[in-house]
Amino acid sequence: MSGQTGFHRVNQAVVIGIGLIGGSLAWGLREWGGVTVCGYDASPETVSRAQSLGVIDYGADSLEAAVHDADAIFLAAPVGVAPAILRELSRLPLKEDCIISDVGSTKGDILRTAASYPSLSTRFIGGHPMAGSHQSGVEAARPHLFENAYYVLAPLPGTPLDRVRRLSDLLERSTRARLVIMDPDHHDRVVGAISHLPHVLAAALVNQVYGYNQTNEWYHRLAAGGFRDLTRVAASDPVMWRDILLSNREPLLDLLDDWTDGMERIRQAILAGRGEAIEAFFRQAKQAREGLPERKKGMIQPSWECFVDLPDRPGGIGEVATRLGEERISIANIGVMESREERPGALRLVFTDQDHWARAKECLKRHGYSVFDPDTDPAG
Structure with missing residues (x-):
């Protein structure tokens, strides 16, 4: 990190995109962070609803009006939309010490976009609160959503240290999360393995069984218990996951190659009737599963x-x-x-x-x- 100026407290924040994550962040900023929060969303009805619920202090009807006096700006819009918002922000007059962050589940793509704009390259700090809910929308927002969850920050190499400290201080107070500084490429591979890849595999399995069910309805009739539990995430928003996978393309392709290699090894063991290899496959998985950390908020287990x-x-x-x-x-x-x-x-x-x-x-x-x-x- 380079450069260190005076430490200025964040008093005015803007949250762009007021759904479950953005709304919960806004509410925490208000309730625990002591920050005045302006909300901006593509849906005016959502802004109005957020204000009536006490999630934000007030709303704005344009991006320029929303960010004019902001000390901190949080992009909680979908991953596929965030780069376009950054482009708009790069053209607007922002306060000299204004910090910009996001909440998306991929970091490399958004950080490369921010780095391409000179006016944003030293003020943008990637962020990813690793918590969620089976619900969606501002009505599901709650200020304690991120409490005790990991919250990853991924600053660019030239980001002034005081800006990272200011954002960290604000988020620690406002979310009560466990902040972690992480390299963006490392973050994207880890999250790709524990979240993005499982969503792909669940969707692939559901699609495969759906295909079989077209000629034999017993596949769906008997699809209960373990099948439903294993594939629950396949019911996620298709547009959101399209954008996430495209944003995390390179790490995910590597992970899929690793998965294909693993499936080929177990296929060969079954083909050759190697019982010991099959047992070892499940034994390793059982031991690894039992060795996972105890329940906590995160990408896989938010409930x-x-x-x-x-x-x-x-x-x-x-x-x-x-x-x-x-x-x-x-x-x-x-x-x-x-x-x-x-x-x-x-x-x-x-x-x-x-x-x-x-x-x-x-x-x-x-x-x-x-x-x-x-x-x-x-x-x-």
């Missing part, structure tokens, strides 16, 4: 879940919900398992708060229910 063994009788689900409601435990989602193929329970409960998840398990066990944790119970 907590458990399974409840529930008799098939009228009112059973209502009783579970009532028990939890009496102790003010919030459930994000309830799913009735269509098959006990790989799970010991018949009811799947999802929580967005780890404390509520732990209290729910304790409550239900206290009332005589059998509760299973998918990460610690062998059957899960």
Whole structure:
């Protein structure tokens, strides 16, 4: 890093794109960061809704009006749109000490774009809060979404150190996340492996089974349990994932080559009937899976879940919900398992708060229910 000037506190921030991530960031900036937040979005209705919910202090009807007095600007627009917004910002008069950051899940592409504009190259710092939700839109925003999650910052080589410190200070106060400085190329490969590649594989598996189902409907009829869990992310927004994959093209191509090599090795083991090689394949995966860090917010696991063994009788689900409601435990989602193929329970409960998840398990066990944790119970 080069250059160090006076340390100026951020008092005025702008969030461009007020969905789940942008709205949660804006809300945290207001509530915990003590910052006045202006919101700008392609949808005026979204801006109005964000203001009525208390997510932002006020809205702007143009990008120029939004950023005029900004000490910090956050791009929370889709990955495919962010470069065009940077181009517009490069033409606008910004405050001398104004910092610009983003929240996209790829960093190399956006940083190369920022570096190409002299007016932005020393003020843009890539950012990626690694948390999310199964919900979307500003209505799903909450100020604690990023709490205890990793928040990656990827500055350009010539970024003044004081600007990195100012942004870090602001985000630590406003998000209560765990900030990490990371090389953008390293970030894109890591995130490509733990998020982007799994989305591709899930979509490919769903498409493959869909093709089989065209001539035999039993593929979809029996697609429950493990198949649904494994492919849940295939239901994500197609446009968003198109833009992410194109933005992270080179790392993802390398990862797909590695995946293809791995699949060919297990294919050859099956073809040759090498039982020891097949067992070793699954044993290594089992050990690696068990060695993953405990549940935390991040790209793969932004929620907590458990399974409840529930008799098939009228009112059973209502009783579970009532028990939890009496102790003010919030459930994000309830799913009735269509098959006990790989799970010991018949009811799947999802929580967005780890404390509520732990209290729910304790409550239900206290009332005589059998509760299973998918990460610690062998059957899960």
